[in-house]
Amino acid sequence: KQEVTQIPAALSVPEGENLVLNCSFTDSAIYNLQWFRQDPGKGLTSLLLIQSSQREQTSGRLNASLDKSSGRSTLYIAASQPGDSATYLCAVGNNAGGTSYGKLTFGQGTILTVHP
Amino acid sequence: NAGVTQTPKFRILKIGQSMTLQCAQDMNHNYMYWYRQDPGMGLKLIYYSVGAGITDKGEVPNGYNVSRSTTEDFPLRLELAAPSQTSVYFCASSYSNNSPLHFGNGTRLTVT
Numbered sequence: 250k251q252e253v254t255q256i257p258a259a260l261s262v263p264e265g266e267n268l269v270l271n272c273s274f275t276d277s278a279i280y281n282l283q284w285f286r287q288d289p290g291k292g293l294t295s296l297l298l299i300q301s302s303q304r305e306q307t308s309g310r311l312n313a314s315l316d317k318s319s320g321r322s323t324l325y326i327a328a329s330q331p332g333d334s335a336t337y338l339c340a341v342g343n344n345a346g347g348t349s350y351g352k353l354t355f356g357q358g359t360i361l362t363v364h365p
Numbered sequence: 366n367a368g369v370t371q372t373p374k375f376r377i378l379k380i381g382q383s384m385t386l387q388c389a390q391d392m393n394h395n396y397m398y399w400y401r402q403d404p405g406m407g408l409k410l411i412y413y414s415v416g417a418g419i420t421d422k423g424e425v426p427n428g429y430n431v432s433r434s435t436t437e438d439f440p441l442r443l444e445l446a447a448p449s450q451t452s453v454y455f456c457a458s459s460y461s462n463n464s465p466l467h468f469g470n471g472t473r474l475t476v477t
Contacts, residue, residue: 253407280462280463281463283465283466285466285468290470290471291470291471292369292455292457292468292469292470292471293408293455293457293466293468294468295465295466295467298463298464298465300463338407338408340407340408342462342463348462350396350413350415350421350462351396351398351413351415351459351461351462351463351464351466352398352410352413352423353408353410353466354407355400355407355408355409356407357405357406357407358407
């Protein structure tokens with residue numbers, strides 16, 4: 250059974266700092282990996298999706314990497330801003346015979362606070 | 366373009382009552398999902414659907430039922446509410462099995 254772990258559980262940084270959020274998974278036979286952002290009382294917003302054949306994806310100040318063999322992904326946020334404060338969740342699409350049916354296994358999330 | 370719409374936003378149920386959580390999407394997505402999120406935990410998949418008329422169980426389906434009669438709607442039914450079903454419920458949709466998921470804003474359910 251796939252298990253997804255995110256470290257640290259919480260992170261507080263000053264504005265402007267570059268930071269890295271970590272995600273690890275136990276079964277390397279994945280279909281894809283997604284990073285989401287969740288603001289308090291809201292739903293999740295997809296940030297980046299990495300296909301199993303890719304090593305990284307970039308969107309603006311965000312860069313996500315994937316190393317299937319070691320079961321790890323990182324989300325790098327450059328030049329952090331107070332508006333980046335949110336919970337960040339990593340989710341793995343498990344490979345079930347060449348598809349995932351879109352089903353995801355989520356980590357518990359990292360609560361990020363960026364203070365001015 | 367509303368995306369994924371969930372109703373109601375909040376609900377309090379007594380033990381043994383039943384209710385339906387509504388979910389609708391206007392993006393013509395084939396794939397739809399129901400997740401629950403408990404405090405400090407990641408999301409867990411309850412049921413999913415790969416198209417109208419096709420549904421299947423996720424990781425935690427006990428106590429729930431779903432139907433998918435149209436592409437747009439994917440309601441979740443709780444038949445006999447139990448305190449263990451107190452949670453925040455999220456509906457999501459995606460274009461394909463390899464596309465980003467779009468989430469609704471959730472329904473916060475309390476069973477007392």
